[in-house]
Structures are given as C-alpha cells and as structure tokens.
Amino acid sequence: MIAAADAPARPRRRRFDLDRALNTLAAWALALLWILPLAFAIWTAIHPSAYEARFELLAPLTFENFEKAWGAAPFARYFLNTFMLVTLILAGQFLLCTLAAYAFARFAFPGRSILFTLVLLQLLVMPDILIVENYKTMRILGLVDTIPAIALPYIASGFGIFLLRQTFLTVPRELDEAARIEGATVLGILWRVYIPLAKPTYLAYGLVSVSHHWNNFLWPLIVTNSVDTRPVTVGLSIFSAIDSGIEWSVINAATLMTSGPLLIAFLLFQRQFVQSFMRAGIK
C-alpha cells in the first residue's frame, strides 16, 4: 500500500471522471461515518456535560471530565496492572515462542509434525473459550485474583510459535552452518543469527500481542476480583456500570483514557501498526 502511494501517477485524460468522483465521495462518507463515534466521544469528553448533545463550535473546552473520572475510580492502579500484565505476557511469549519456533524450524525429531499440529490447534481452541476449566486450574494453584493468573494461559501462544517459525524458516541455512563451524552453541546460534534477522516479526507480533491483551476483557473479569489486580478494561466496565448517575461526559472521558495510550501509539506509529497487523496476518 505504501509502495503504491509513492508510485508516480500515470498521465490520464483530463476529462472529468464521474466514476472516480463518486468513489472518492463514497470513501469519504464511509470514513466520516467510521470516525463519527470516536469523534463524538471526544467531543463530549472535552466539553462540559451541558454540551453532551448540543453542538456549538464555540462551546467551552474543559479538562474537568478527565479529572472527575480519574478521581472517581483507581485508574492509576488499573493502568499499572495492565502495564504489568502486557509486559509479563509479552516477555513470556517472546521467550517460549522463540525457543519452540526454533525447534520446529531447524530441528528434525520424532513427533515433530504431530506436535506442530497440536500447536496450530490452539488457533481454533483458544484459552478464551476454556474459561471454566482454566478457572479451576487457577483455583487449585491458588492463583485466583493475581496478575500471573491472567497472563499464564496466553504465554504459550500457538500463533506466536507459528509466526516465528515461518520467519526462522526463511533464514539461510548457510548462516546457521557458518556459526556452527565457528563453534557457536545451539542457543548461541539462535541468539546471534536467528533473533536479529527476525526483528521485524518480533515488532509486528509485539504490537499485535500488546494491543490484544490491553483490550482483553472476559478472562481478566473472571479471574480477578480486587482493585490490585484488575486491568483497565475490567476497571472501566465496573466504573461505567455503577448506576449512580455518572454523567456521560465523565464516562466518555474514562473510556478515552483507557484506550488513550494505545490510540496515541497508533496515531504516532500508524504505518508500523498497519504493516504489523498485515505481517502478522499473512501466512
């Protein structure tokens, strides 16, 4: 898509192109429709609640809604929890998936294809669905209401193993063998040859994983029950579910706050984000 953008425009007829004009119009109409909910949420969040449904260009701006939301629930703690959660998951995934992907990509051993099939099976049978049994496991382990309990089911990711294996397979064997002749160990080759060459995949997988687990809700809702462990998504749902007549402008401010870091990161690194999702999706 980026390459196409930079391609020089071919000379075309100067006649007014109705088809193109209609397409541009439709594309813009859809874009405005798509951005409308977010724009509306931003509008209510930065204006006093009197302007929730009144659109005046010169309505006074305020930051009060964010202050109210921040003060009404322990969002600072929720953010810390989410931060710890995504860090833990990402670190675990990088470590475990790298090792497993390396084994699948470059080692011949009995049972390889059946084990790989079992890994791929996780793309269909995800931990998200197995909530009943995984909750039992966490209770047996005494981990209910801890951050590791939210993270553990996701650490060995079939998707991550698959993605890294595909990348490792593209590494030329000669590099591998050269390092071996120089006396590098198995882990040394992985560290010095494979991982540096797979950096774009790690970036892509990292972005996808962080945004996925930042946004995850159901499992954290089940396995946490205190302020000290709840991630922002669960915190937000509890905050906005209280029937104490919290104003919409405050709820919208809280909503934007929780998605804020991801949204800002996305706007700053738009190209990387889009390319990462693309790279992670193409098999």
Next chain:
Amino acid sequence: MLIRSREWVHAWLLLLPALFFLFAFTHVPAVMTLWNSFYSTPRGRRPARFIGIENYERMIGDPVFWKVLGNNLWFALGTIPTSIAIAIAMALWVNDRLAGRGFVRMAYFTPTVLPLIAVANIWLFFYTPGFGLIDQAASTLFGWPQTNWLGDPATALNAVIVVTVWKEAGFFMIFYLAALQAIPPSLVEAAKIEGAGRWTIFWRITFPLMMPTTLFVSINAVINSFRLVDHIFILTNGGPDNASSLLLFYIYETAFKYWETGYGATLTVAMLAILCALAIGQFFFFDRRVHYK
C-alpha cells in the same frame, strides 16, 4: 546416530517450556471439559459424580441454549458477510489514488485499536433512547419516535451486530490491502486493453485472486463471532430476555453467575464441536473455489 539423538534432546528441551504451558492451559482443559461434561456440578461437600449424558439431555431440552445458539448464528450471518464486503470496499478505495487517503485509512482502521469494552461504552451512548445521537438524528431527519434500540428484543441483537461490524471491518481491510498489492498489475492492464470495465475486472480478476484472503478472514471472523462477547456485557447484558445473548456469554453466566460448572462444561463442549465443524466445513467449501498461485 549419536549426533542425531543429541539433536532430538536439544529440540525437546527447546520445546518443553512452551509445550508445558500449551498443554496446561489449552489441551488438558479441553479434554477435561469433555470429561467433566459427564459429571454433575460439585457442591459444598458433595463431590462431582458421574451422571452420564444427563447434562447433554438437559442441554437439548434447554430453550435458552437453543435461543443463544440461534442468536449466535444470526450474529455470525449478520456480521461476517457485511464486514467482509465493507472491508473489500475499504481496501479497494484505500489502495486507489484517493484524495486524503491517509485520513481515510486512519478512520477505517482506528476502531480496531480500541478495546471492545471502550467501543461498547461509546456506542451505548449512541443508542441511548431519546438522548443518544442515533435517536436525535432519526427524529430530526425522519421524525421517528424515540426508540430503545438495545432494550427491545426485536432490535437488540441487530444493534450489537452494527457495533461489531464497525469494529471489525477495518481489521479485515488490512488483509485485503495486502492481497490487493500482491496481484500482478499486468493482469489488470491486460484486462483493460481487452476493454474490461472496473466491475468486470473486480469480479473476474481481483475477487477470485483474493479468495485465499477471504478464506483466512472468514475463518477468523467465525472464530471471533464465538469468542468475542465483551461488548454484550456493556451493551445489553444478554437481555432483554436473552434476546442478545451469545453462546460464550451464556457459558459465562452458567459457570460464573449460577456456578453450574458441570453444565458449563457441557455447553463448552457444544461450542468446541461447532467451532471444529465450522473450520473443517469452511476449509472444504472454500477449497474448491480458492485459486492458489
């Protein structure tokens, strides 16, 4: 021989940590779910006992189960073709020379980055009867009376479908963009020389060549339609009268609201069976139509 067995040991050691977690939280729970679906729910001092297919009999006779299953089917039918069609249109537009393309692309993709919970909050405000933007627009433009979109059994599920399409179309667009760029421009050029119009080019060249992407996206979309229920919690809580409840939401309610874990396991087995059947079916259905290079 020695070298080969050392390689085996290395490979197994590398795999061990990942496989341990994979088995502990995916494969073993999946098997245990099947096992527990034949047992009663343990209560207090009374341990679970083997009850055969009693849970399954209960499921067959459970009107709520059939209701949520029907809902999920309608939800999948309502979201998947629509979001795929919109995603293709988006990709075609964004891939073309278009004024303000950067903004358009950002607008399409932004919902993907937002948490589903946040998305649901924003839309809940939209749907508020009388006061929300949708009702205001409807009454100004068409003079419609106040409508409780989420509170009416006839519209609740459709309102949820709209939110899901909005959230997912931009995500699927990305895959179609990648597919569009992989199509050799010479094919399109050749068709143009032959005098083919845009419409013909799309149906005869672009769309068939994107079939592998459509397969990938639709498998993803089917899994998502069963896996993602976050917005239900905010928008409708499954109501009114289970009108907008989905299978996973019902499993959650059964297991964690009423603590009927035995029956919850049975419902999960039904879900896993449906997912597997759909994945296999889709693979064979599309396999004949997909054009591989």
